[in-house]
Amino acid sequence: MNASADSTLRVVRAACPHDCPDTCAMQVSVDPATERVVRIQGRAEHVTTHGALCTKVSRYAERTYHPERVLTPLKRVGPKGAGQFVPVTWDEALADIATRLKAIAARDPEAILPYSYAGTMGLLQGESMAARFFHRLGASLLNRTICASAGGDALAATYGGKVGMHVRHFAESRLIVIWGSHSIASNLHFWTFAQQAKRAGAKLVCIDPRRTETADKCHAHLQLRPGTDGALALALMHELIVNDWLDQAYIDAHVQADGWPALRERALQWPPERAAEVCGLPVEQIRDLARDLGTTKPAAIRLNYGMQRVRGGGNAVRLVALLPCLTGAWRHRAGGLLLSSSGWFGMVRDDAARQRPDLLAGRSPRTINMSTIGDDLLREASPDFGPKVEALIVYNSNPVAVAPESPKVVRGFARDDLFTVVLEHFLTDTADHADYVLPATTQLEHLDLHTSYGHTDVLLNEPAIAPLGESLPNTEIFRRLAAAMGFDEPCFRDSDEALAEQTLRGAVTYEALKASPGWMSLPIADAPFAEGGFPTRDGRVQIDVPGLGLPDHLEPHESVVSAPALAARYPLAMISPPARNFLNSTFVNVKSLRDIESEPIVEVHPDDAAARGLADRAPVRVFNDRGSYHCTARVSTRARPGVVNGLGIWWRKLGSHGTNVNEVTHQQLTDIGQAPCFYDVLVEVEAAG
Numbered sequence: 001m002n003a004s005a006d007s008t009l010r011v012v013r014a015a016c017p018h019d020c021p022d023t024c025a026m027q028v029s030v031d032p033a034t035e036r037v038v039r040i041q042g043r044a045e046h047v048t049t050h051g052a053l054c055t056k057v058s059r060y061a062e063r064t065y066h067p068e069r070v071l072t073p074l075k076r077v078g079p080k081g082a083g084q085f086v087p088v089t090w091d092e093a094l095a096d097i098a099t100r101l102k103a104i105a106a107r108d109p110e111a112i113l114p115y116s117y118a119g120t121m122g123l124l125q126g127e128s129m130a131a132r133f134f135h136r137l138g139a140s141l142l143n144r145t146i147c148a149s150a151g152g153d154a155l156a157a158t159y160g161g162k163v164g165m166h167v168r169h170f171a172e173s174r175l176i177v178i179w180g181s182h183s184i185a186s187n188l189h190f191w192t193f194a195q196q197a198k199r200a201g202a203k204l205v206c207i208d209p210r211r212t213e214t215a216d217k218c219h220a221h222l223q224l225r226p227g228t229d230g231a232l233a234l235a236l237m238h239e240l241i242v243n244d245w246l247d248q249a250y251i252d253a254h255v256q257a258d259g260w261p262a263l264r265e266r267a268l269q270w271p272p273e274r275a276a277e278v279c280g281l282p283v284e285q286i287r288d289l290a291r292d293l294g295t296t297k298p299a300a301i302r303l304n305y306g307m308q309r310v311r312g313g314g315n316a317v318r319l320v321a322l323l324p325c326l327t328g329a330w331r332h333r334a335g336g337l338l339l340s341s342s343g344w345f346g347m348v349r350d351d352a353a354r355q356r357p358d359l360l361a362g363r364s365p366r367t368i369n370m371s372t373i374g375d376d377l378l379r380e381a382s383p384d385f386g387p388k389v390e391a392l393i394v395y396n397s398n399p400v401a402v403a404p405e406s407p408k409v410v411r412g413f414a415r416d417d418l419f420t421v422v423l424e425h426f427l428t429d430t431a432d433h434a435d436y437v438l439p440a441t442t443q444l445e446h447l448d449l450h451t452s453y454g455h456t457d458v459l460l461n462e463p464a465i466a467p468l469g470e471s472l473p474n475t476e477i478f479r480r481l482a483a484a485m486g487f488d489e490p491c492f493r494d495s496d497e498a499l500a501e502q503t504l505r506g507a508v509t510y511e512a513l514k515a516s517p518g519w520m521s522l523p524i525a526d527a528p529f530a531e532g533g534f535p536t537r538d539g540r541v542q543i544d545v546p547g548l549g550l551p552d553h554l555e556p557h558e559s560v561v562s563a564p565a566l567a568a569r570y571p572l573a574m575i576s577p578p579a580r581n582f583l584n585s586t587f588v589n590v591k592s593l594r595d596i597e598s599e600p601i602v603e604v605h606p607d608d609a610a611a612r613g614l615a616d617r618a619p620v621r622v623f624n625d626r627g628s629y630h631c632t633a634r635v636s637t638r639a640r641p642g643v644v645n646g647l648g649i650w651w652r653k654l655g656s657h658g659t660n661v662n663e664v665t666h667q668q669l670t671d672i673g674q675a676p677c678f679y680d681v682l683v684e685v686e687a688a689g
């Protein structure tokens, strides 16, 4: 882009890197006299961004220029976890790391484990050079399940891919069901379209155990018991069937023919009275929602990942995803469902060229599930497990804060016989446990390409400024590590530009993207499934799936129904959705944002607080057999009776008593996708001195 007309500032095309469905198009203004970023704004012409950024990212420069940025390689000098380091040169750090990794790899490369998630969603600074490095090494593979694999795999099992409605068409819906999403906090740019629809007369319904600010602004709020969405979906199907609100022609043409009769029988066992009991909802609310879904056109569901962090999360997503197929809502472009749009990008992404799985050269290393890192770091070698984990290389993630059952994660990271390297911007709880911390660049300092899981545009992020201090892009750190290890394949010398060229193909190439305003849209029909054509083998929506069977409601792992003895000791269900001004554990150390959140809190319903003698704003301890989380009680009807909301995800060291909400979560997995069950937890709360 050219310098803007009214000033001497240099304006650079950028993309928000964060793990959020919105993936905003941004422009970064740099003062050429000082080479400092002075402003970050949303691009007005980008349809979903429409010129607006969230509070967090409009302060991204505060994060980049934060006085506590790690700007040189650091070597640990104190005990693990103490955060005591001295600066070292890149040469010294890389040589020592390579020596340690070579010694382990000579015994067994699978004793080395990468650990990464979506600190940046960038295709280059995520899994590109890093993936090549670990493939060439033959390190253990990581199953990246921590967020979305229950719902994502369930959606793919049903529709054939992670595909759905265009987010912009929600503006034309007459009914919007916001299901397991606090959109104002975590999908703000969808909320804009929902508000447009509301102003045009649409009805908005929220399904969430917490009375969020989003729920406050909807016409109806079904405040169900956590982990009971599958039961609700079955009762909705029951009503669609008995009231003849099905679109039989759509079902006959586009729904798996031998799956529907069996599911129909199952749904007929779920009259609204039964679901009302299981979900803890008034039966009228279920009937009303069924009537709305069955009789309003176009009707759209914004499903989100909040409802799949429970044992039955995968099955529940399958059931919810079937609803718009039974009513034929897909016939209209403003009808249907959106959980994720990430599957559409397969048409332009060449992941094999970017990640080079061929470098495994016939080896098939074991896979470790990132969601059980607490247990897996504490495991000894065994025939089932393979070698003990001896080295861990962490990038784009803060597992000590975000992984479930953190007392075990901390013990694992504190192991003296574990060699840990962390690529980071800051000394997070995880970096504090590293042998080496390597300084990484932020989004303002590196090149990247972005796809999205909430819209269907590919975005370009050009570096606005040079790397601060001695920081380097993840790609360059892995390039240098590869050289230090003696990996001499030419692909380890590919520049970021070359990686960008190799990553895209077909309708969106890097060349074309560079010539664009900063984003390009995928060619996808307005109403993609109006005439069926789901990306399944036969083009039909799948109900009875090999290996999964028919979808059903599953009780949570930890509930009064499934675990009555445990519930007698720990009677409160706990969910831990994000605090609005943090992005998972990112931004907790940005003071202006932390000041808005003020302190770690747990919301407790007035009845539950009274029963325990808890006063509003009193210090409390949230606990179970796994750990104890110290925070402040907010006595509030934002919590449902019997459910407490521990808003996440604080850095342990910035929280109370060095704890956060993952002290009490567990490592049991979901029904589909081997994901964590962060919102399927029993606890007790007591006043703390």
Ligand SMILES: Nc1nc2c(c(=O)[nH]1)N[C@H]1C(S)=C(S)[C@@H](COP(=O)(O)OP(=O)(O)OC[C@H]3O[C@@H](n4cnc5c(=O)[nH]c(N)nc54)[C@H](O)[C@@H]3O)O[C@H]1N2
Residues within 6 Å of the ligand: 019, 020, 021, 147, 148, 179, 180, 181, 182, 183, 185, 186, 187, 207, 208, 209, 210, 212, 225, 226, 227, 228, 229, 304, 305, 306, 307, 308, 310, 575, 577, 578, 579, 580, 581, 582, 583, 584, 585, 679
């Ligand atoms: N501000 C902000 N935005 C974010 C994030 C953030 O940390 N902060 N995180 C980003 C990431 S990584 C993700 S994955 C997405 C997450 O965003 P979402 O997919 O929307 O998921 P959550 O925020 O986990 O939960 C959304 C809502 O689901 C509710 N919920 C909890 N349990 C249940 C249940 O059993 N049933 C139902 N129906 N609802 C339930 C929660 O109370 C919460 O209000 O947001 C992204 N955007």
Ligand SMILES: Nc1nc2c(c(=O)[nH]1)N[C@H]1C(S)=C(S)[C@@H](COP(=O)(O)OP(=O)(O)OC[C@H]3O[C@@H](n4cnc5c(=O)[nH]c(N)nc54)[C@H](O)[C@@H]3O)O[C@H]1N2
Residues within 6 Å of the ligand: 019, 116, 117, 118, 119, 120, 125, 146, 147, 148, 395, 396, 397, 398, 399, 401, 402, 403, 423, 424, 425, 426, 428, 440, 441, 442, 443, 474, 576, 577, 578, 583, 584, 585, 586, 648, 649, 661, 662, 665, 678
């Ligand atoms: N109790 C509870 N726990 C949860 C959740 C919950 O709702 N409740 N949500 C879960 C979900 S949905 C998710 S997605 C996970 C998120 O877990 P993570 O993916 O670990 O996300 P963050 O906590 O944001 O940590 C990302 C880190 O990456 C770093 N980073 C960012 N960009 C770069 C870069 O370019 N290079 C390098 N080297 N580092 C970078 C940031 O500084 C930050 O410390 O947490 C999960 N944990």
Ligand SMILES: [Mo]
Residues within 6 Å of the ligand: 019, 146, 147, 148
């Ligand atoms: Mo996530």
